[in-house]
Amino acid sequence: MPNDQTPDTADKRALLRKAALEYHEFPQPGKITVGATKQMINQHDLALAYSPGVAAPCEEIVKDPNAAFKYTARGNLVGVVTNGTAVLGLGDIGPLAGKPVMEGKGVLFKKFSGIDVFDIEINEKDPEKLVEIIASLEPTFGGINLEDIKAPDCFYVERKLRERMKIPVFHDDQHGTAIVVGAAIINGLKVAGKDIKTARLVASGAGAAALACLGLLVKLGLPRENIWVTDIAGVVYEGRAELMDEDKAFFAQKTELRSLSQVIEGADIFLGLSAGGVLKKDMVARMAPRPLIFALANPNPEIAPEDVKAVRDDAIIATGRTDYPNQVNNVLCFPYIFRGALDCGATTITTQMEIAAVHAIAELAQAEQSEVVAKAYAGEALAFGPEYLIPKPFDPRLMMKIAPAVAQAALDSGVALRPIADMDAYRDHLQTFVYASGTTMKPIFTAAKMGTKKRVAYSEGEEERVLRAAQIVVDEHIARPTLIGRPTVIAERLEKFGLRLKEGQDYDVVNVEDDHRYRDFWQTYHRMTERKGVTVPIAKIELRRRLTLIGSMLLHKGEVDGLICGTWGHTAHHLQYIDQVIGRRAGVHTYACMNALLLPNRQLFVVDTHVNYDPTAEQLAEITIMGAEEILRFGLKPKAALLSHSNFGNSNQPSAVKMRQTLELLRVQAPWLEVDGEMHGDIALDGKARMALMPHSTLAGDANLLVMPNIDAANIAYNLLKTAAGGNIAIGPVLLGAGQPVHILTPSATVRRIVNITALTVADANAAR
Ligand SMILES: NC(=O)C1=CN([C@@H]2O[C@H](COP(=O)(O)OP(=O)(O)OC[C@H]3O[C@@H](n4cnc5c(N)ncnc54)[C@H](OP(=O)(O)O)[C@@H]3O)[C@@H](O)[C@H]2O)C=CC1
Ligand SMILES: CC(=O)C(=O)O
Ligand SMILES: [Mg+2]
Structure with missing residues (x-):
């Protein structure tokens, strides 16, 4: 503990105090609010939510009290209850002064386990009366969290409440x-x-x-x-x-x-x-x-x-x-013991x-x-x-570990x-709460785990996020990593991060300083590129220092089944080596990048975020088809919208015309695909509004594949949405068009994203068998 007497500490304490007061005051007093889970925008909603409609769930609950879990928020609602007699180490400061602590507990419940809280501060010190008051709240809550009630009163209060109430009471x-x-x-x-x-x-x-x-x-x-x-x-x-x-x-x-x-x-x-x-x-x-x-x-x-x-x-x-x-x-x-209990x-x-x-x-x-x-x-x-x-x-693993263990123990007892x-x-459901990407990735993980091709190379094998991802990939039996880097550095870093991977047992290494395949690799590379300006010395040097080139060569030679790179640098930097060694899939003319965004109420896929600066209509049609095929692999039905500043022909600017041409090409090349355009972004995301505007639209419902007219629109839209939604909601970029399973990440990639893209790479490899 810092010495309380030093001016530095006094200053720091004063600063923290000021910041804490501001935190609580602005932008509105307190830390919590009540949010509605249902729409309330018209007379009809009012009739359902309140009188007369609300009588229906009331009557159902009269018939069967358990129906309250179906028609009210009770099953996810905990009362954080105090009388303020032992607030933190502050002592008996009373229920009103204890309110910030109780609001704080409410925030923690919500943040860590999605549980809603009413904080209840009761002005009563007599334990008997306190028991009476709290017990009478049973219809409101699914559980009671007693907080900061002094000993020995708290023992008595909890004991009595546990005898009387049929919901969890937990001091x-x-x-x-x-x-x-x-x-x-x-x-x-x-x-x-x-x-x-x-x-x-x-x-x-x-x-x-x-x-x-x-x-x-x-x-x-x-x-x-x-x-x-x-x-x-x-x-x-x-x-x-x-x-x-x-x-x-x-x-x-x-x-x-x-x-x-x-x-x-x-x-x-x-x-x-x-x-x-x-x-x-x-x-x-x-x-x-x-x-x-x-x-x-x-x-x-x-x-x-x-x-x-x-x-x-x-x-x-x-x-x-x-x-x-x-x-x-x-x-x-x-948060987690209540999650499991509720x-x-x-x-x-x-x-x-x-x-x-x-x-x-x-x-x-x-x-x-x-x-x-x-x-x-x-x-x-x-x-x-x-x-x-x-x-x-x-x-984030606290939830997935504690809540199921508690629920199982509740069953056992x-x-x-x-x-x-x-x-x-x-567990899957909890995982979805913790990682927004959980559900969307499920079919891909299933496809990855069912196949046999599992060797995935990581170009940046010394990178911390890659090593952490590799540990998960091994633990979850998704793939066997091949890490490109220096073996001693990799081993040292694994130890530093507390990871358990062992070379040879769990992963392989391509030693960038000394590998027996080096001669074969540079010679092969030279033969592939000798008429593209690559001389023998260049080939030797490139194979020594270009990690993505080494990875591409491993994939080309069949030493691995997939490759992941891109935790640093630009897409174009990595793509040049992939293009030289792996090349495009047969019949494909264009590479492109698709990114998935997992927003609170929808999943969106955006193309082309990273490769083509100003794609032609032909390229856009090809990219749309490749994107739609990829979405099918996520178990989702692709619904493509060709986006523009123009809405169904109301502009004749070149970019609008290009999107109309793309639609014509898609009608011929992919008659199976539900697609329409060109259209505005809001009309794409709102199927009802589109039907009102364009009753004969060939796209029904909300679009999930957003085809942007150029890289600016795609990249900007993707990054804005990702950031506005609070981050950690992206999957990708998914590289479309390559001849073998390979993906180029971005420097902002998280460990979860690397794990997800690994699963996708393995699923690609299995599908290519
Ligand atoms: N880190 C954590 O997660 C948590 C920390 N705490 C902290 O633990 C402390 C106690 O909390 P809680 O049990 O709820 O409060 P209580 O008021 O129920 O208990 C406090 C206990 O500490 C004793 N005590 C007080 N001052 C002294 C002292 N100078 N020397 C020896 N014993 C002393 C009291 O003795 P007597 O009854 O005789 O006065 C009493 O037994 C607080 O500081 C609280 O913030 C509590 C919960 C969680
Ligand atoms: C942490 C807590 O609950 C307390 O100090 O009272
Ligand atoms: Mg407490």
């Missing part, structure tokens, strides 16, 4: 924290080489979070007699009268020791869920070798990591803060569900890092170890009212 400060702490301690002990059955733990704090953590740790195998609890009054011992309650008394030790300083001697684990600065350096010095120091009080930990390091270099440290490694925060758990109609959250979540989180940290996380935490060492015991909050019948389909 996040207790169980969410306990689950994440449980995962971190399992992993911490693994790193320290210690056994949970013999480890000795000292806790500071005996409140909601601490006691729940200890309870769960006992269930995970930590013997109760190895746990020593301290709080503001010192050690919790048998016979103590001061500040005791039954939950605390469970951990009372028969001992003469009275202070944290005394019981810390020789401890393997310190678990702080109390207040800043409680643990002192001299206490840390007296702990067992390789101690775990979990100083989790917010915002100031029980001891600053710097102070631990000053006295021990073997300690494994976790805090609740974002600015140090190993942030233990219940956000790693609550999706299977769990009536409560059982210990089995909690333990399933613990193991899911622990295992995730031991797997290698995802791209999203690596990007968000650039520069940090993120391989499993002392500085990486638990996943990061932005890890007999509390799932609507059990998930097909767990694989459920």
